[in-house]
Amino acid sequence: MSPSLFTPSERTAPFVQSAQIFSPSGPLAPFVSSIIVAEGGPEMTRTLLPLSGIVLGIGFRGSATQIDERSEHVLPNALIQGMGSLARRIRGSANGGSVLVTFSEVGAAQFFKGPLHELFNAFQPLDDLVPRAEVDRLSARLAEAGTLEARAALVEQFLSLRLSAKAPDPMVVAAVRAIRMAQGSLRMGALARSLHISQDALEKRFRRIVGTTPKHFASILRLRQVIDAYHPGASLSDLSLDAGYFDQSHFHREFRHVTGDAPRRFFASEDYF
Template identity: 45%
Template sequence: MRLPGRGVNTTIKEVYQDNLSMQLSSYFPSDILKPYVRVYNIVESRDGMENSILPDTSLVMAFRYKGSVNYGSREEEQSRLPVSVITGIRESVRLLQYAPDTANLLVIFSATGAAAFFKVPLHELAGTSLPLDTLLPDALVRETEEQLAAAADHVQRIAIVERLLCTLLQAPGQDALVLHAVRAITAARGIVKIKALAGNLHISQDAFEKRFRRLAGVSPKQFASIVRFRNVVAQVPQSASLTDVALNAGYFDQAHFIRDFRAFTGLAPQEFFKSVNFW
């Protein structure tokens, strides 16, 4: 296996966003890691910022190579994130506070991609942020941290992380049934009956849910709820009416829509979109 970063181009595309508080550079993975990694994001804060991280269907591995980041929810006291951390899928917004001159490299896995690198069933990581050395050898984590801190630019940092991932890659294949289910749920914008989906896949609902949770990190129902929520959030900037957004997301009751949205964010939709910086 030829490792990325050794004579090959590690980036397919770079996207750069810049505002007063944050710089975001996004890189696509090299071919060998495309099935498992959705994107690499490098987030830099010059003056410090607070950001709300929305629930998503991807586990995230993060490396902070300078500065500090605190995290929590609106109801929690803020805690310091470790230098290297693995974060499972959450069903609520998480607040991050970046200190000035802080930078993080985020590995955002595909929906089932993280299972190829870690032996632990991924649902055991749901709702948690753990130091990476709880899952990987401490020496390997420390070496990666030191290399990232010393790297001259983002391309070098991506190459360092890709070499780490290639070292960790355990299962080059993926579960075709679970991948099919993920695609079906995503295509349906989360509006799907799990029992019917399991029947279409010719597997019992119980067996399907256990298999899905182990590889995707949450149950099919939770996954579908997050997909539905993300679809709602994506529609809002293009729509003048939250009622239309709710109808498009399959809600026939405005109160049900607001209740679900509040469960994810802690706020009613109008309050959330007026007052929160998020991604």
């Protein structure tokens, strides 16, 4: 397990007292992009934008609340965040502590059984997919651990015990690779033909393992490319064209649909991940 310091943005720096990113090695490396351990800081609200993979979250201190337009509800301490099409606002309690595991596109299916598209736009309690006793034991050990490194190691051990010996579906792996190489800019019919499979059959296999359709996955890649490249003063027109959007209005429509706000206004006012 290789650690690296987590460098928060200027918006997040005051809110995180201690955080670190760990990159798993060995058998976990192809399926787990990162393990982020964070703790400390005052109460804060962040916007979670759609990611290109499923996320596992485990809180070992404090609580997290999802904030909707008309309601709020406390999230389970251990949960799976499915693929999504909309931003989600989450408020974390003061002096909290959590571990976030970001999976590669096909990674989550190596640890959790069942069709992952059923988690779309949802937070699913982890004990719906893993025996409650295992979840409770992991949560307790994370709370007792004394360092960020020790907590990351506990999560890595938990994942190692659940890792499937069966290789991921090669058809889905090839589809993900093709969509990434095209930066999300390709037609799904052409993709299916290149893989010698019908578009319907490809979509079913893709949804079950990745957690969303190939078309939506491609749209997430385009949007994330702009978000991850953005910095104050950047040209959104250039960034959106580089990401494969047809024009500025195409990008603005998609961004507003996901976040509910115009890009410039969102980037200026939101703390996001």
